[in-house]
Amino acid sequence: MYDYLIVGSGLFGSVFAHEAHKKGKKCLVIDKRAHAGGNVYCENIAGINVHWYGAHIFHTNDKGIWDYVNQFAVFNRYTNSPVANYKGELYNLPFNMNTFYQLWGVKTPEEAQAKIAEQISSLPFNQPKNLEEQALLLVGPDIYEKLIKHYTEKQWGMSAKELPAFIIKRLPVRFTFDNNYFNDKYQGIPEGGYNQIIDGLLKGIEVKLDTNFFDHRAYFEGLAKKVVYTGKIDEYYDHRFGALDYRGLRFEHQTLDQSNFQGNAVVNYTDAETPYTRIIEHKHFEFGQQDKTVITYEYPMMAGKDTEPYYPINNDQNTAVYNQYKALSQQEEKVIFGGRLAEYRYYDMHQVIASALKAVRDEFN
Ligand code: FAD
Ligand code: UDP
Numbered sequence: 001m002y003d004y005l006i007v008g009s010g011l012f013g014s015v016f017a018h019e020a021h022k023k024g025k026k027c028l029v030i031d032k033r034a035h036a037g038g039n040v041y042c043e044n045i046a047g048i049n050v051h052w053y054g055a056h057i058f059h060t061n062d063k064g065i066w067d068y069v070n071q072f073a074v075f076n077r078y079t080n081s082p083v084a085n086y087k088g089e090l091y092n093l094p095f096n097m098n099t100f101y102q103l104w105g106v107k108t109p110e111e112a113q114a115k116i117a118e119q120i121s122s123l124p125f126n127q128p129k130n131l132e133e134q135a136l137l138l139v140g141p142d143i144y145e146k147l148i149k150h151y152t153e154k155q156w157g158m159s160a161k162e163l164p165a166f167i168i169k170r171l172p173v174r175f176t177f178d179n180n181y182f183n184d185k186y187q188g189i190p191e192g193g194y195n196q197i198i199d200g201l202l203k204g205i206e207v208k209l210d211t212n213f214f215d216h217r218a219y220f221e222g223l224a225k226k227v228v229y230t231g232k233i234d235e236y237y238d239h240r241f242g243a244l245d246y247r248g249l250r251f252e253h254q255t256l257d258q259s260n261f262q263g264n265a266v267v268n269y270t271d272a273e274t275p276y277t278r279i280i281e282h283k284h285f286e287f288g289q290q291d292k293t294v295i296t297y298e299y300p301m302m303a304g305k306d307t308e309p310y311y312p313i314n315n316d317q318n319t320a321v322y323n324q325y326k327a328l329s330q331q332e333e334k335v336i337f338g339g340r341l342a343e344y345r346y347y348d349m350h351q352v353i354a355s356a357l358k359a360v361r362d363e364f365n
């Protein structure tokens with residue numbers, strides 16, 4: 001008999017397991033994938049740590065969370081500064097003085113602010129109702145067309161008018177020459193990749209891989225006093241209120257016989273015609289000097305029954321369905337729901353860790 005059966009070895013499940021284990025609780029972690037770590041898992045190819053499920057850059061403003069992950073790995077000084085390629089034109093991201101200069105030739109913050117004010121002045125609304133209106137109000141139609149609209153519509157597979165405004169607020173807009181994609185105080189990549197963090201969290205804990213909770217649900221539920229569930233919440237309830245939509249991705253990894261393919265870890269393709277959203281060149285996360293390089297094309301797609309769900313699509317319709325599942329989950333006394341899939345939230349790593357640590361506090365206090 002275990003105290004906790006933890007379904008999913010991503011960051012939520014691993015942090016919960018680690019903290020429960022420290023308190024002397026007996027835990028079993030299961031994962032349907034062949035490896036632990038969920039989406040932060042890295043594969044080592046040609047000496048390069050390949051972020052197997054897309055680029056993962058750790059960033060947080062919370063010193064407690066930063067210290068927490070630094071227990072398990074040494075972080076380097078990597079700062080994410082993606083480049084956007086729009087029909088062969090290159091622009092710096094996020095939207096900053098470099099971008100404004102490249103677009104309009106403006107050289108001072110005053111000129112850039114005036115240009116954006118002029119662009120926004122013709123808009124027929126001032127309270128954004130969706131992502132498109134939010135983006136137009138933030139940066140105006142030129143940037144919206146070249147750097148936001150098509151990338152967003154490829155990424156999410158729907159019109160930017162149907163998407164919630166909060167998604168675009170993830171990106172800073174600044175009037176300094178600063179290409180740092182994040183505003184957070186702490187940022188970096190674990191030297192040697194993310195697996196060591198997961199290994200550190202799961203040290204001394206029993207883990208069963210290639211094991212799907214739903215293949216033997218009653219058996220697993222009978223094994224432990226409580227379940228920590230980090231899979232899809234709609235699947236847990238057998239889709240009784242309908243299936244929640246998730247955006248999927250297809251990753252195409254290539255090893256190339258050259259040392260430097262694109263000169264940057266992340267290049268976004270912001271036009272409508274290019275079928276992928278971005279190309280990741282993994283060695284640049286750790287300033288690698290290997291002879292070869294590994295790149296990954298990210299092709300967005302709808303997540304189906306047999307493909308991995310990566311992004312919850314938090315539009316009004318899904319939110320209404322999720323709220324029904326959430327109400328059920330709140331009545332469960334023996335199940336804790338957590339993480340990107342069970343909470344149906346667009347969580348970054350630091351937020352998932354914070355959420356898991358809160359679940360630990362709620363459980364043990
Ligand atoms: P997951 O990592 O999804 O783990 C859930 C685990 O549960 C999986 O291993 C899954 O196999 C397992 N599971 C599900 N159902 C079952 C079942 N029935 N039986 C057994 N096991 C099951 N965050 C950042 O901070 N910075 C970034 O740069 C960043 N980039 C990202 C890029 C992409 C493409 C994606 C998709 C996410 C990115 N994130 C980033 C977010 C980050 O991946 C998540 O915040 C974090 O991994 C979520 O952890 P989790 O434990 O909630 O979920
Ligand atoms: N986005 C965009 N253009 C870009 C990059 C991002 O319009 O070049 C928008 C897009 O809607 C995306 C959102 O900003 O979904 C958040 O971007 P982020 O890089 O945070 O996405 P993630 O890393 O989570 O895929």
